[in-house]
Amino acid sequence: MSIVIGSQNPAKIAAVKDVFAQDEVMAADAPSQVSDQPFSDAETRLGAINRAFNALKSASGEIAIGLEGGIMYVDNELYLCNWGALVTRNNNIFTASGARILLPVEIADELKKGMELGDVMDAYAKKQDVRKKEGAIGIFTNERISRQDMFVHVVQLLRGQWEYWEET
Numbered sequence: 001m002s003i004v005i006g007s008q009n010p011a012k013i014a015a016v017k018d019v020f021a022q023d024e025v026m027a028a029d030a031p032s033q034v035s036d037q038p039f040s041d042a043e044t045r046l047g048a049i050n051r052a053f054n055a056l057k058s059a060s061g062e063i064a065i066g067l068e069g070g071i072m073y074v075d076n077e078l079y080l081c082n083w084g085a086l087v088t089r090n091n092n093i094f095t096a097s098g099a100r101i102l103l104p105v106e107i108a109d110e111l112k113k114g115m116e117l118g119d120v121m122d123a124y125a126k127k128q129d130v131r132k133k134e135g136a137i138g139i140f141t142n143e144r145i146s147r148q149d150m151f152v153h154v155v156q157l158l159r160g161q162w163e164y165w166e167e168t
């Protein structure tokens with residue numbers, strides 16, 4: 001089977017390859033058509049769905065996966081949130097969200113000023129491309145859960161739902 005992932009981000013590609021280890025996994029640039037920094041569950045989820053549909057349009061995969069990172073308020077505090085979508089050629093959509101953790105106040109303050117989490121994390125950690133590696137979730141969990149680990153769980157949730165509803 002061939003699967004297309006709507007991103008060139010190595011953490012996202014590795015997560016899909018981990019869950020679909022026996023299959024052909026292709027990566028395609030696919031716009032999320034939401035803000036560069038989604039600010040709610042609804043916007044992040046929509047970004048994942050848009051990326052999956054745009055990936056399916058641009059490549060020859062049988063199914064497509066979109067993975068999108070964002071942030072969301074719970075009361076007045078900002079949490080990291082991530083969403084995934086799996087879409088099929090007959091327009092079935094499966095969605096799932098990832099683990100979420102509270103972001104420290106100093107990170108949240110920068111995000112509220114309009115900065116993107118990827119840039120804020122690089123400055124905070126004094127590293128480059130945190131978003132493509134351990135991610136904010138890796139840094140703030142002492143690297144117990146990396147961004148890839150978190151997306152593996154999301155992709156397992158997507159694959160499992162797709163198998164249950166389409167293959168049983």
Ligand SMILES: O=P(O)(O)OP(=O)(O)OP(=O)(O)OC[C@H]1O[C@@H](n2cnc3c(O)ncnc32)[C@H](O)[C@@H]1O
Pocket residue numbers: 006007008009012032036037038067068069070080116117118119121130131132134135136137138147
């Ligand atoms: O290449 P693409 O697929 O666009 O991956 P991305 O990481 O740049 O983009 P996302 O749409 O997943 O995330 C939206 C923004 O939030 C940032 N972001 C999300 N989760 C993050 C994490 O765990 N660590 C660092 N930055 C993160 C990301 O860098 C973007 O600025």
